[in-house]
Amino acid sequence: MSTAAVRTIRKEIKDLYINIQSLQEKDKACGNGNGIIIIAESSTGCIFAGSSLGKKGKSNSPVNKWSKSDSFGQNELYFELHVLSFLFNCYSDTPSLFNVTRPQHLSGLELVRDMCNGNLEGATVGSSEITLTPGKIKGGNHVADTRTAGSVGLLMQISLPCALFAQGPSELCLKGGTNAEMAPQIDYTLKVFKPIVERFGVQFDCDLKMRGYYPKGGGEVVLKVNPVKELSPINMTERGNITKIYGRAFVAGVLPFKIFLHYIIYVSIFESTGCIFAGSSLGKKGVYADKVGIEAAEMLLRNIRHNGCVDEFLQDQLIIFMALANGTSRMRTGPITLHTQTAIHMAEQLTNAKFVIRKAEDEHGNNDTYIIECQGVGATNPSL
Template identity: 45%
Template sequence: MSCEVIQIDGSELEGGGQILRIAVTLSILLHQPIRVLNIRAGRGKPGLMEQHLKGLELVTEICNGKLKGGFIGSTEIELWPSKIRGGNYTSFVKTAGSISLLLQVALPCMLFADSDTYLTLGGGTNAEMAPQVDYTTEVFRPILEKFGATFDFDLVRRGYFPKGGGKVEIHVRPVTQLKAVELLEVGNLTSVYGWSFVAGNLPTHLSHTMANAASDKLNKIQKNVKIERYKEDADIAPDNGFGIVIVAETSTGCVIGGSALGRRNEKPEVTGIKAAEEILTSLDEGSCVDKHGQDQIIILMALAEGRSRIRVGELTLHTKTAIYIVEQLSKVRFDIIPHGNSNIIECDGLALKA
């Protein structure tokens, strides 16, 4: 481990929790002590919220590290990582803080642990401002598998805003190394499918309205769109919530997602159209990865062996932030090659080994 502490400014670019998540993950994987200042300075309420603190505590335990400044509201932390250990870990956010974001910070670390890792995570399964767990399992996981890794996932209970209370169980097997990925052509659509759900005391017809609106929009580019409509079992999802997740697969192996959560003052057909339009935007741009997966692939590309080349749409601020932090903490350098409405992201990975 380097004795030099690298300092990261949390107010740069996106200025939110993503800077912290990526910096902490790379700190652990590269055995590099870090100090993160101005945490979430770009948010209305700066500093660590419970969701960020729980993620920090979880990965600090996984790497047997030392954490300074780990408390609610803290705007500065220091992390000294040690060896990544497999085993059983639990992390519960009392609020509807996103389980998917907890997994984002922990998963790359677990891929390089010394043995299998079993996680029990609690919080929000379907939350605003974060990927729904259904997106994480049905879109992000197939992308991760192209890099040569995967995870097992069991949904125990759904948790919606504002109560949370969701619970998932995850099993991760370590890899020796990630492999580079090349996705440059989106190809032709082969299937479009998804899930439109309601829960709690909400009427089932909401799921049909969302699905019908999304299908009508998507039928312009793909016939036989299959979106399942259903009401969640009360034992799994007792609280009120509704939303939709859509997956598009192409002939070249691209997996593109679109999703939206229902809102109290929003018509359900608008929710369905939002999810469909995310799919359409990605396809119009010729993107092989949608905007939600775009920033999540950056750390995988940086860790893999070989040169990864992936076509995306317009670079999101989250993606620019991910690239910025990775380049600060590692020797990896990214090339962005404009190509019509899309961009090709390229980099030679670190070829990190467990």
């Protein structure tokens, strides 16, 4: 990334501070919350994002052990795969602790149980072993409510792949926290994840009805998903040049403008290939806006410098779609995250998809640039 491009990003962030306007969302917020997200998009469609939220204390999202059923049908295969992917994405601040302890984990498991007429055993808050025996995935209307600020983004992660291979269209009402730490922010899901996953042939609409923040939650997102016959492979190996930078700030509840200025910013970068890079951060008590903005900008720049096409947060979210796609998918990334390594391991165990990770050796690569290649299993929807 050129010095001029970095200067452009910094100037746009500075200008955003100067011109920022309060976007109080009284009708779309529950509790008091605030945050920053920065997004960058390239001409090839690569999308990068970074984010952070402020709240009192931190919540752990630990995971322990998974007991899977002994047999796998076509529907069962990708269903159980994403439950595993979902669970391993719910990591803890203390890596040595692995327990399924949080309400969003339980809500997610109950959601997919209902979507497939399955049987769920041992699923309670604090449990360390879960057994899920799935049936056929059906469409229809389903509701999942964490009754806390538990992440609706994680509920979406576990339910979307299942809904894609359902017997008919699905409408999922997901309730909880839309902007929470240690989980995808809804802004990231809408601005980064959605346009990229649509390259696989995924068709879904996501309607943000109400934002929800720690500690009350109360957010609501309605997800409408059309089933697919199969997923197409993707090829995201060209970065492109930065063509556009934009930003957004938001605030929850009735925080006064002077406090708002100390807490929230949202900046995005689009590249000529369609890739999108994002950085974000949420304000914390006693932290000035410039510090919060710097955190978001550094997150964005870190993911741009490795010359990949996806950021560290999108890597693992795409693995399941690569595994299920009909053909060979490739994506250019920065350093391979532990989440991505876990997702690849589970995908290979459950689907027989084959992944290869290699250093990018072209002129634009560096020591932190990798190519993840996957020969997908070509899962098909028997109902279509």
